[in-house]
Structures are given as C-alpha cells and as structure tokens.
Amino acid sequence: MTISPEDYSFLTDLYELTMGACYVGEGIADKPASFELFARRLPPCYGYLIAMGLAQALEYLQALSFSPEQIQQLQQLGIFDHAPEEFWSVLSGKVFTGDVWAVPEGTAVFANEPLLRVEAPLWQAQLAETYLLNTLNYQTLIATRAARMRDVAGESAKLLEFGTRRAFSPQASLWAARAALAAGFNATSNVAAALQLGEVPSGTMAHSLVMAIAALEGSEDQAFTAFSRYFPQAPLLIDTYDTVAAAKRLAQEVEAGERKVSGVRIDSGDVAQLSKEVRSLLPQTAIFASGDLDEYEIEGLLGNGAVIDGYGIGTKLVTGTPVNGVYKLVEIDGIGTQKASTSKETYPGRKQIFRRWEQGKIQRDRLGLMSESPEAGETPLLTLVMKDGEVQMAVDALDTLRDRARQSVLTLPDSIRQLHNPTPLTVELSSPLQQLTTQKK
Template sequence: MNDKHQELIPTPENYSLLTDLYQLTMTACYSGEGLAQKPASFELFARRLPNGFGYLIAMGLAQVLDYLEQFRFSPQALEALQQTEIFQGAPEQFWSLLAEGSFTGDVWAVPEGTAIFANEPLLRVDAPLWQAQIVETYLLNTINYQTLIATKAARLRDVAGAEASLLEFGTRRAFSPQASLWAARAAIAAGLDGTSNVLAAVKLGCQPKGTMAHALVMAITAVSGSEHDAF
C-alpha cells in the first residue's frame, strides 16, 4: 500500500489544512484588502427543520474546542501550501498571518445535549475574520455530524420510551473510524444505553454492549450440520 494512504489520518499537526481551499483563498483576499484582522462573528444554526422534526440536539463542542486550542500552521503545513503553487500571487501578509497566527477568538455555544430549534444558534465564533473563516469547515464537520447522531438518538428515545433498552451499533457503517467514536459518544449522550464500539465504551467509561453476529450460527451449523442445533 502506498505510504501516502497513512497520511490521510488527521493529527493536531495538520489540523490547519483540514479545511476547504476557498477558506484559504478568501483569507489571501482578505489579507490583500486589509480585512484579515477585522472583527467578525460567525453563527451556526439551522434555518428550518423538516416537518415533524421539531428539534436538534447540539453535540460536538468538546472536539471544536480541542481543535481551536491547537489551531496553527506548522512550517510543514506552510511548505505544503506553497508547493501547491495556488498562492503564488498571495500577498506577504497572508503568509505572515498563517505563520504567526493561532486562534485568538471567543466561542459562545449551548452546552452539549441541549435541544435547539430553527434559527437558534448552536455556536457563535467571534474572532478576526481570517481565523473565523478558516476554522469554519472543521467546525461544521464536527458539529453537523455529531448533532445528527445525537438528534436521531434522542428521537429514538422519545419514541421507544424510558424503559426500552437502546444500543448504538453503527461502527461498521460510520463514515470513518474516528466518526464511529464520535457517533457512539453522541448517541450515549443523547439517551442511548450503550455502544458496541469497544474503544468508545472504554474511553467513555462504560461497558460495551452487544449480542452476536449470524456468522456464529453459520460456523456452528457447518460443524453440527443443523442450524436448529446451532441455535
């Protein structure tokens, strides 16, 4: 396997590059126009919700704060950007911002697990324009996915009632191994009783939950000759 595949795992050292290209091209433009350090306020909210879908459960703030605390452009990240040759016309102030900058803004957010309705902000970032712009992509990715899972889990609990046992088994269909951990956390926080993801359960301090796969029945059937005997 190509070693480059191993580099597709995000780490704090390359967090700053985990953004959309246009966030950086806009930052270059802001730098050239003298706007980069102007104060800005970005809010994350849903304009409307589907019929019968009355609320969202906010989730993902912990990962947002971790990202912002570690946000900076390493020399390696800057070199990688320069090698793209996309920013050859960018002003020198652009490179200075990235080389010297870190997140210096403020974050206002509802606590994780809070029910949110249409046009109510889950989160607001007050920061210099260039910072608020670049971090937007990561914040949307983190908040949107975990809020989706938490909202689904809460609605399942609403329908099933307090006495039902509800478990999260989504690891094999999550977007990525990292997403599976975030999904397990969001589901449990929003009301599910446990997760089949062993690593997530260990990290969250709870007992992993599970049953068995049909492979066990098939294997015993192959030996015993009878599915009835396998059961």
C-alpha cells in the same frame, strides 16, 4: 487516511484559506468578526434539534496550528503564488485567539437559533467554518435521532448503538457513538469509541458464528453453547434459521437447568409477533430487536404489542436526512451583516437565545441581540465557552449530557415532540433585532 490534531489545519475547504489570504492582502484580516452556526430550517418531520459536537469543536480550535512543513506544502501548490507574503507569517502564529459562545451540548434548539458563535479576527473565524460545520452538523443529527428514539422506546428500554459499519467514515463512527450515548443511548458496540469515552462496549454475536459452528460441529445449539461458554452474559442471536424453534429448544434447556440465557436478539421476520412468542417461551430472558430500526419502526413495533427490552440501532441512526447547519457572518468590526438571498436570508448582529419555561415546559424562545437583557422569567442559553483561544469549560461527562438531553426533550410541548407532523416552536424576534434586520434590507 487518518485524522490527528496535526491535520486540523488542512481539514478545511480551500476557499477558507484563499479568503484568508485575500483578507490579509486587503488589510482586513484582523478586523473583529462574528460568525454564527445555525440551521435555517429543521429536517423534514423534525420538531427540534439536540445540539451536540461542542467539545470536539473547542478541541479543534485550541489545537489548530500550521507547521512549517504544512506552510511549505501550501506554498508549493502554486495556488497561492499571488498571495501576500504576510499571509504566511499570519499562519505561522497561534491560529485561533478568539472567543466562542455556545448553547450547552444536549440542549434543544430550533430553526435560526445559533448553536455556536465565533468572535475572532476575520481570517481566524473564517478558517474555522468547515470543521465546525462538520462536527456540529453530524453530531447534532445523531443526537437528535437518538433523543427521538429514546422518547419512543421509553425510559427502561436498552438502546445500543450498532452503527459503525454504516457510518460515513471511521471518524464519523466515533462521533456517532459519542453523540448517541450523549443523547440517551446506553452503550455502543464501537470498541474504540467506548474505551475513549470511559464506557464498556456492548454487543452480541453475528449469524456467521452460528453458521460456521453449526456447519462444522453439527447444530445451531452447539453454536449457542460454544459462545455462552466464553461469554455467558451475552445475548444469543436466534433468528439464523427458525426463531421460534430456537427459542423452544433454549426454553427446554433452561427449564431442565442445563442452560442460562440472559438475552436473545431477533434481527429479522415479524419481530413484534416473534417477540411475543419468544417471551412466552423465555419469560425471564431479555429480548433485543435489531435490523434497520429507527424511531418509526420502534413506534410500529410497540403499537403491534411487541415485548422488547432493548434495541440495537445502526444504519438509520448514523445516516439519514442531514442537519443543514450553516455558518454565517453576522457582524464585522461592529457592523451588523446579513445575507438577503431568496430563501437563504439571515438575521444580522450577534444574537442571544432567551428561553422561558412555564410549568416545566418551554413556553417561548426569543431571539435577540447580545446587547439586550433577558426579560422577566427568561434565561439566556448561549454562554462563553472559550476566551482568547482558551477553553473556559470542563468537558461534560456522558451521564451529564444524557440527563441534559433527556430533560431538554421532556420540557418540549407534545406538539413539538411528536414524530408525525410535529409543530416546531415559532421563535420570536426581539424588537431591536427586527429593527436591525429592517435597517439592513
């Protein structure tokens, strides 16, 4: 089961379609509607989020369409037997003709701040919900974790994305690689992702190669020799049997001028202690660590004096506590709307984030209505990125996204950036937004 642009129309929850049919039947399908995508709260122990996934969201909206065959498939389900006949003619045209406002990818955001707003005829904006949540929630999660790992590892460390085999699907592995690279990682082992993004994939070797060649040809050293013969710049995985013993033998060959070792990888054991021993033996060789690493493990390694030049990070990057972004109606036909459910309240009206910096750090975020103007020193974050169904922005290069994400993190106060018990920014509400919220209760 693979996904192509032709499948976008069906990559949705059923209720988006049934609600669309209901809107058509009630004569309100074309009422102008605004939906905002945001997280009510941050994941536990997170002080911020790094917005990501906008490029794929816009690609989806621009390509969204129903073929005659797809419409026929829906009609044959039996579910839509009582749907108004006009619903099928609505689906057969251009599906998305609205506008999109969004914060740039790589921007730090906080709870209740919209990453994106869709302004479109009601049925169109409704239909887009599932896919937009899927791509922005997942990529924002990966980008945020990647930014946190870069923050802990430091500017000079090499961060390699190794998560393909643990990502939730082949499609997710591509998005995870993109989000990680965009938020500060240096390379990915995912060949398809790297090539699609114009990058060079990066990787090492697996224990199976060492075990296979050692079993057939006699030793771990012969496995190293064989692999280096074809890939002389690739790091060698040295922990299959005895990490220090392998490093000693390699050091002897390097000293004798018989071998060059550009890098080694340690995947198990007391990585901090092993890295120090390996560095004493191979002082000119880059040391990479891997094995269920995350920002907390990296922090622990560095705290224990590890000497590591790079990290291969997989499982804990591409999985973990989700970003529980939601997509809520905030205005219909000029009327502000809000959800009042306990613990799930939302703010009405089309909103803007007004951000103020002081001495290079974020001082304040103010959530206001789109009709408001920025106060002195404030910058509006949401910009128009799609107009009448057509994309209005160029796709940012990965280097641009890396720089933006890193600069976004560097503007955060230390209390927000810290891994342990961070203090997220308290987003202020403007007076007009407070008044509208009170009126709607």
